[in-house]
Amino acid sequence: MTVTDLHKSFGGLKVLRGLTFAIPDGEMRVLLGPNGCGKSTFLKTLIGLYRPSGGEIRLAGERIDGMHPHEIARRGVSTKLQVPSIFKELTVDQNLRIAVQRTTGADATARAALIDETKDLIGLADKSDLKAGTLSHGHQQWLEIGMAIASRPKLLLLDEPTAGMTPEETQQTVRIVTRLNKERGMSVVIVEHDMGFVAELAAQILVLYQGTIFFEGSLKEVRSNESVRDIYFGSRA
Ligand code: ADP
Numbered sequence: 174m175t176v177t178d179l180h181k182s183f184g185g186l187k188v189l190r191g192l193t194f195a196i197p198d199g200e201m202r203v204l205l206g207p208n209g210c211g212k213s214t215f216l217k218t219l220i221g222l223y224r225p226s227g228g229e230i231r232l233a234g235e236r237i238d239g240m241h242p243h244e245i246a247r248r249g250v251s252t253k254l255q256v257p258s259i260f261k262e263l264t265v266d267q268n269l270r271i272a273v274q275r276t277t278g279a280d281a282t283a284r285a286a287l288i289d290e291t292k293d294l295i296g297l298a299d300k301s302d303l304k305a306g307t308l309s310h311g312h313q314q315w316l317e318i319g320m321a322i323a324s325r326p327k328l329l330l331l332d333e334p335t336a337g338m339t340p341e342e343t344q345q346t347v348r349i350v351t352r353l354n355k356e357r358g359m360s361v362v363i364v365e366h367d368m369g370f371v372a373e374l375a376a377q378i379l380v381l382y383q384g385t386i387f388f389e390g391s392l393k394e395v396r397s398n399e400s401v402r403d404i405y406f407g408s409r410a
């Protein structure tokens with residue numbers, strides 16, 4: 174994916190002011206930045222929920238900015254946003270079935286296989302018949318990841334997936350995401366605040382600040398960069 178001079182304004186509020194960066198296929202990036210700096214706005218612009226005010230987004234060379242969300246989804250971009258989207262009254266299997274039906278034309282046998290494989294990937298194979306609403310908060314988040322990957326996207330976007338998770342659930346989320354990236358070759362962009370989680374992911378980091386990519390590098394480089402410390406870690410550094 175390449176993003177070139179991407180802009181997004183809401184009225185007079187200029188949130189994205191010329192984002193430029195590239196993510197090679199199959200790689201993972203963590204998107205960091207202070208609250209309200211536009212991380213979710215970027216993800217929503219990427220998936221077509223927001224129309225960019227300017228600039229380009231390309232996937233495999235093809236421009237996708239300005240396309241409808243379903244057209245972008247069809248090209249292999251899938252997302253788990255901050256707002257929950259599972260059906261709490263339905264079981265794990267039923268939720269996954271909806272996601273699979275929504276996104277693939279596969280026949281019944283292939284769909285069942287896809288559901289089983291997805292449950293395995295998200296570690297919920299033994300929870301098939303439980304209602305989603307009875308799962309722990311962390312397991313509900315994994316189910317959401319499961320729904321996002323039901324279509325086997327090329328690019329998976331996760332907006333603060335470990336918010337509210339226990340340390341064990343966070344650890345397991347690292348394993349899930351790493352497996353999707355390394356074994357399945359999915360490109361992944363994760364917006365995340367939990368620095369422990371970010372450290373475990375061992376991915377390159379993009380720091381978003383004042384509407385542009387302010388810094389790009391490893392966690393070590395990010396941590397040792399004084400201006401990044403000032404803007405992002407602030408008093409915690
Ligand atoms: P982050 O995810 O980095 O915390 P957001 O992308 O949610 O930040 O928000 C960035 C800025 O854009 C905030 O000032 C927010 O109020 C504003 N914003 C986000 N979405 C909208 C919208 N739909 N309409 C108007 N302003 C918005």
Ligand code: MG
Nearest residue numbers: 212213214255
């Ligand atoms: Mg956000």
